[in-house]
Structure formats: C-alpha cells, structure tokens
Amino acid sequence: MSCLFCKIVEGTIPSRKVYEDEHVLAFHDIAPQAPVHILVIPKQHFAALNDAQPEHIELLGRIQLAAQHVAKEAGIAESGYRVVTNNGPDAGQVVFHIHYHVLGGEKLATLGGKE
Numbered sequence: 001m002s003c004l005f006c007k008i009v010e011g012t013i014p015s016r017k018v019y020e021d022e023h024v025l026a027f028h029d030i031a032p033q034a035p036v037h038i039l040v041i042p043k044q045h046f047a048a049l050n051d052a053q054p055e056h057i058e059l060l061g062r063i064q065l066a067a068q069h070v071a072k073e074a075g076i077a078e079s080g081y082r083v084v085t086n087n088g089p090d091a092g093q094v095v096f097h098i099h100y101h102v103l104g105g106e107k108l109a110t111l112g113g114k115e
Contacts, residue, residue: 035105
C-alpha cells in the first residue's frame with residue numbers, strides 16, 4: 001500500500017502518536033501550522049470526506065470524539081481550537097486518506113475575516 005497514513009497506522013513509518021484506539025490514530029503533524037497541530041485519522045482507509053458512506057457514521061463520530069480528547073490532552077480545549085478536514089486538491093488535501101487537523105495553542109485567524 002502506498003498511502004502514507006496507512007503506513008503510519010501499520011507502524012512502518014514512525015509518528016509522534018498522542019492518541020490511539022482500535023479505530024482512530026492521532027499524531028503530531030510534521031509541518032505544523034499552529035503551536036498545536038495534531039492529525040486525527042481513521043485506521044480504515046478512505047480517501048476523503050466525499051468517499052464517506054452511511055456505514056462510516058460511527059467512525060466519523062469516533063474521529064470527532066478523538067479530536068476533542070487530543071485537544072483536552074494538549075491543553076487547548078478551554079481556550080479554543082479548530083478542527084479542519086480538506087476535501088480534494090482544490091481544498092489543499094495532499095494525503096488522500098481522510099484526516100482531520102486539530103489546530104490551536106494561539107489565537108487563530110478567522111476564515112475570510114468572519115466567524
């Protein structure tokens with residue numbers, strides 16, 4: 001398999017893990033865009049949010065709860081954090097294994113100048 005994140009799940013590529021359960025893995029981004037930048041991924045491979053199916057509902061919920069957990073563990077839950085997923089090349093998706101960015105640790109710029 002050539003998917004970078006699948007290799008991280010398999011353990012053939014190292015990562016700085018911060019959370020793992022049977023369905024989800026979270027680790028520090030290697031090119032952080034904020035003081036705290038953690039990626040949360042499902043262990044099951046699918047490329048992007050557009051590929052999510054009804055059978056992924058529970059898994060997507062697990063990802064959201066994992067994002068909440070890593071934000072608390074990183075100490076950014078109270079001050080605030082952003083959870084982002086990029087869907088497709090025009091949105092900036094580079095690794096085609098669905099993943100969520102948990103960003104925080106500083107006041108983040110608002111998107112488009114509005115909340």
